[in-house]
Amino acid sequence: MTKPKVIVTRRWPAKVEAELKKNFDVDLNATDQPLSEAELKDAFTNADAVFPTVTDAINAKVMSAEPLRARLIGNFGVGYNNIDIDAAKARSLAVTNTPEVLTDATADIAMTLLLSVARRIGEGERHLRSGQWTGWRPTHMMGTQVTGKTLGLIGLGRIGRATAVRAHSGFKMRVLYFDPFPPPEDFITSIGAESRDSVEDVLRDSDFVSIHCPATPENRHLINAKRLACMRPDAFLINTARGDIVDEAALVEALEANRIAGAGLDVFEGEPRVSPGLLNRENVVLLPHLGSATVETRVAMGLRVLENAKAFFAGEQPPDRVA
Numbered sequence: 001m002t003k004p005k006v007i008v009t010r011r012w013p014a015k016v017e018a019e020l021k022k023n024f025d026v027d028l029n030a031t032d033q034p035l036s037e038a039e040l041k042d043a044f045t046n047a048d049a050v051f052p053t054v055t056d057a058i059n060a061k062v063m064s065a066e067p068l069r070a071r072l073i074g075n076f077g078v079g080y081n082n083i084d085i086d087a088a089k090a091r092s093l094a095v096t097n098t099p100e101v102l103t104d105a106t107a108d109i110a111m112t113l114l115l116s117v118a119r120r121i122g123e124g125e126r127h128l129r130s131g132q133w134t135g136w137r138p139t140h141m142m143g144t145q146v147t148g149k150t151l152g153l154i155g156l157g158r159i160g161r162a163t164a165v166r167a168h169s170g171f172k173m174r175v176l177y178f179d180p181f182p183p184p185e186d187f188i189t190s191i192g193a194e195s196r197d198s199v200e201d202v203l204r205d206s207d208f209v210s211i212h213c214p215a216t217p218e219n220r221h222l223i224n225a226k227r228l229a230c231m232r233p234d235a236f237l238i239n240t241a242r243g244d245i246v247d248e249a250a251l252v253e254a255l256e257a258n259r260i261a262g263a264g265l266d267v268f269e270g271e272p273r274v275s276p277g278l279l280n281r282e283n284v285v286l287l288p289h290l291g292s293a294t295v296e297t298r299v300a301m302g303l304r305v306l307e308n309a310k311a312f313f314a315g316e317q318p319p320d321r322v323a
């Protein structure tokens with residue numbers, strides 16, 4: 001039986017690439033260079049499935065490829081805002097993502113950013129490595145205590161909940177949240193999380209605000225200048241979700257005006273471009289979209305794409321079908 005033809009847009013962990021070879025007639029990307037829009041479009045005429053990552057824009061133009069051979073888009077990532085879902089549906093393309101397997105790694109990064117910005121970790125490292133450290137002293141690089149503070153979560157889905165558990169169980173934090181979709185009641189009770197009626201209410205009452213909502217068109221610039229102004233001047237903003245949920249220019253302005261105390265960011269509006277106003281600030285911690293970047297998680301994500309594709313080509317419903 002001929003194997004389905006698959007095009008993978010970037011390098012994947014070697015273990016997963018070996019599995020892909022066993023199951024599919026696969027074109028891997030040995031150079032790891034991103035495909036151009038024209039190359040992505042060609043992929044849709046040359047393969048039965050295309051496996052993009054969250055940085056490949058699978059837009060209507062790409063999917064207008066003729067003749068269209070592809071029937072499946074297996075996204076390597078839980079977020080799929082890189083894919084025009086309406087256009088995929090219009091072309092009868094099934095779309096899958098990789099939920100669950102990256103929940104813990106991403107919650108770990110949210111806590112890493114929160115702790116790092118509160119305790120001035122990046123700044124301290126730069127200080128030491130540049131030879132400026134003259135020794136211990138009582139007033140040296142005092143940061144902000146995390147234990148016992150209030151964490152406000154914008155979105156309490158899987159990753160928001162995993163972050164809440166870490167904050168509550170590990171750091172005795174009080175947890176507030178806003179989520180238009182009510183989370184499971186037993187979870188709320190287990191950590192005593194307190195619901196708020198609006199994003200603004202969470203922002204007003206939190207020492208740390210962590211964003212965990214999806215990047216839908218409605219959530220673009222959800223955290224804008226007006227909402228940043230609701231935060232307390234000693235509060236910190238953490239974003240491990242998607243860059244465009246925060247108006248980055250407004251965030252730079254808020255930081256410059258000391259309207260908030262700092263930010264920990266793993267995602268940016270124009271990745272890999274980062275606002276220059278963030279790059280030169282000491283009270284921000286910046287990571288290059290590392291939320292899911294552990295070997296274990298990236299292997300699990302790749303295997304999840306594989307399982308979805310195997311189900312699809314066996315005529316079954318892929319477990320993580322989103323369109």
Ligand code: DGY
Nearest residue numbers: 054076077078079292
């Ligand atoms: C995702 O999966 O959506 C992350 O942003 C990348 O791991």
